Amino acid sequence: MNDVADNLDRVRQEIASAAAKASRPVDEIELVAVSKKQDAEKIRATGEAGQMLFGESRVQEARVKIPLLPSRLRWHFIGHLQKNKIRHALPLFELFHGIDSLALAQDMDRVAEEEGTRPRVLLEVNVAGEASKHGFTPEALRRDLEVALSLGRLTIEGLMTIPPLAPEAEASRRYFAALRELRDELETEFNVKLPQLSMGMSGDFAVAIEEGATLVRVGTAIFGRR
Ligand SMILES: *Cc1c(COP(=O)(O)O)cnc(C)c1O
Secondary structure, eight states: OHHHHHHHHHHHHHHHHHHHHTTOOGGGOEEEEEOTTOOHHHHHHHHHTTOOEEEESOHHHHHHHGGGSOTTOEEEEOSOOOGGGHHHHTTTOSEEEEEOOHHHHHHHHHHHHHHTOOOEEEEEBOTTOOTTOOSBOHHHHHHHHHHHHTOTTOEEEEEEOOOOOOSSGGGGHHHHHHHHHHHHHHHHHHTOOOOEEEOOOTTTHHHHHHTTOSEEEESHHHHOOO
16 A cells, blocks of 8 residues: 555655746645545545545446545546436536536536536536547537536536557646647626636656646546556
8 A cells, every 4th residue: 555655655755846836826626536446445544645526427436435434525427428327417517627518517517407516517528629639619619618618517627638548748738738728718798707627647647737737637647557
């Protein structure tokens, strides 16, 4: 378990140096420890090493693990949320990173109304326009944002992206920059605040922080290979 504590230290140091390099306050950046496929005991030990915020990408798995763990741990949902899982997911997660279509946002709003909850969400953007990926294209987001913002139960706090898989962290930079620029434009066009940018994983979180990430989702660099 010492491994995980050492890995966490290293990741936190890398976050701090990336923030310093970009002249950003480090407390603007939150580390989401991606604990998918990790068992409850490993997550508990990571909590004891001081990491309180975890990310899960499957509702079924999270429903089993979360009740086994201390209630002071906090949970974000980072995956593609299936419509039929919304009701189960709502009470488990404080932020949903991957709201990837207007239809999903509308379903979530309706279920949240029925359940009396007010979910906080990020809209997922497919910045590179990859055919295989979930998410709003930038054009679709411009078209749909007005309606999404009108959904009374949802608080849209920002945007999330997963750039194309690449061996080099630097290859992700243009997609992270594109997400930030899109966010800046949407804030002006729609007169809203979208302060959160969820971008960067184990291979490229330092670059993401240089480009403005406020949430980095890091699994492998903390827990090792899944
Ligand atoms: C698994 C996952 C991560 C973490 O990836 P690592 O490369 O292990 O850091 C981040 N974001 C999402 C959406 C994921 O599914």
